[in-house]
Amino acid sequence: xxxxxxxxxxxxxxxxxxxxxxxxxxxxxxxxxxxxxxxxxxxxxxxxxxxxxxxxxxxxxxxxxxxxxxxxxxxxxxxxxxxxxxxxxxxxxxxxxxxxxxxxxxxxxxxxxxxxxxxxxxxxxxxxxxxxxxxxxxxxxxxxxxxxxxxxxxxxxxxxxxxxxxxxxxxxxxxxxxxxxxxxxxxxxxxxxxxxxxxxxxxxxxxxxxxxxxxxxxxxxxxxxxxxxxxxxxxxxxxxxxxxxxxxxxxxxxxxxxxxxxxxxxxxxxxxxxxxxxxxxxxxxxxxxxxxxxxxxxxxxxxxxxxxxxxxxxxxxxxxxxxxxxxxxxxxxxxxxxx
Numbered sequence: 001x002x003x004x005x006x007x008x009x010x011x012x013x014x015x016x017x018x019x020x021x022x023x024x025x026x027x028x029x030x031x032x033x034x035x036x037x038x039x040x041x042x043x044x045x046x047x048x049x050x051x052x053x054x055x056x057x058x059x060x061x062x063x064x065x066x067x068x069x070x071x072x073x074x075x076x077x078x079x080x081x082x083x084x085x086x087x088x089x090x091x092x093x094x095x096x097x098x099x100x101x102x103x104x105x106x107x108x109x110x111x112x113x114x115x116x117x118x119x120x121x122x123x124x125x126x127x128x129x130x131x132x133x134x135x136x137x138x139x140x141x142x143x144x145x146x147x148x149x150x151x152x153x154x155x156x157x158x159x160x161x162x163x164x165x166x167x168x169x170x171x172x173x174x175x176x177x178x179x180x181x182x183x184x185x186x187x188x189x190x191x192x193x194x195x196x197x198x199x200x201x202x203x204x205x206x207x208x209x210x211x212x213x214x215x216x217x218x219x220x221x222x223x224x225x226x227x228x229x230x231x232x233x234x235x236x237x238x239x240x241x242x243x244x245x246x247x248x249x250x251x252x253x254x255x256x257x258x259x260x261x262x263x264x265x266x267x268x269x270x271x272x273x274x275x276x277x278x279x280x281x282x283x284x285x286x287x288x289x290x291x292x293x294x295x296x297x298x299x300x301x302x303x304x305x306x307x308x309x310x311x312x313x314x315x316x317x318x319x320x321x322x323x324x325x326x327x328x329x330x331x332x333x334x335x336x337x338x339x
Contacts, residue, residue: 008110008136010073014066016107019135020128021064024056033127040096040123045241047096051204052124055096059128062320063104072322073108077336085111085338088149090164092156093118094207097125101322102153102331103140107132109335113140114149151338153331174334176327179304180275181317182214184292186309187221193308194229196315200307201266202233203318205242206278209304209326210317214274214282216292221285223261223268230281231263246279274299 008016023029040047062068087106091099098121106113117125129140146152151172154164161177168175183197200212217223237243250267253260260269271282272295286292296303304326307317325331 013108016135017066023131036123036127044120052096076332085150087111088114088146088152090116090154093120105331115142179209180213181210181305183212183307184309185217193314194226199315200317213276216284219285249280274302
């Protein structure tokens with residue numbers, strides 16, 4: 001028999017956020033947290049200790065502040081009457097606990113979360129789910145097969161998204177495809193801007209949809225000052241998988257005689273495609289604003305966020321606010337409008 005927990009109203013949700021915040025800051029819980037971190041490192045070779053802790057710190061700072069949530073809820077559907085829908089979440093696994101935004105939005109709407117975890121990110125999501133269920137049992141259910149849900153939010157590859165759209169066509173759904181991010185440079189950047197852009201490129205080894213994988217620069221833009229900053233990031237080469245990706249794509253470009261710059265830690269090549277492999281940065285040169293706008297329009301369905309030149313400040317790509325929604329679609333609005 002399916003157990004649907006009672007409605008989670010705003011006050012109870014804020015109490016949950018405070019509970020999570022306290023739990024992960026409490027040193028008496030560190031032994032349990034460390035155990036899950038070790039399990040996560042073993043299940044996904046990309047998940048280094050630093051990467052996991054960076055992700056956890058981002059969750060703590062961005063998602064576990066009750067004051068931020070109160071402002072968010074007041075701004076978004078403040079008169080919403082919590083309902084008890086069963087919302088299916090098919091989560092990605094490219095970053096540790098990357099599904100927390102969808103999970104918390106689902107709980108904030110008052111619904112029960114039916115979660116299918118990624119095999120690449122079971123441990124960290126399980127940790128957060130176990131802590132949430134300590135506060136409110138039956139609020140989240142982990143499943144292997146997604147059935148009996150009122151709505152679905154699914155994130156996957158472009159191929160998987162087509163399958164999800166067909167399979168869940170008869171219920172309300174949010175289906176997300178692969179996306180990446182870019183930086184637009186104008187020629188007025190400072191060395192501090194370049195340092196911030198370096199973080200936007202290298203944080204999480206470039207695995208996230210908010211990592212900058214391509215830069216757009218004016219035709220006569222001098223890349224050398226930027227290269228001088230990027231080449232100083234040597235910690236990425238300490239990760240075997242990143243180093244192997246970098247070496248592989250360097251060899252591939254050499255064999256195919258494709259012009260490129262080798263920074264020692266990153267391959268930079270002029271390429272019109274938005275998405276680049278890990279260890280590679282694409283450069284697009286634009287003639288004028290009209291040319292730039294046309295290129296951005298061409299790739300708009302693949303763009304997660306834009307850094308620089310009046311958009312997200314350099315260095316802030318990996319610090320999304322609660323309302324920086326994936327694919328630009330308001331997840332909370334979708335959830336509270338379920339009938």
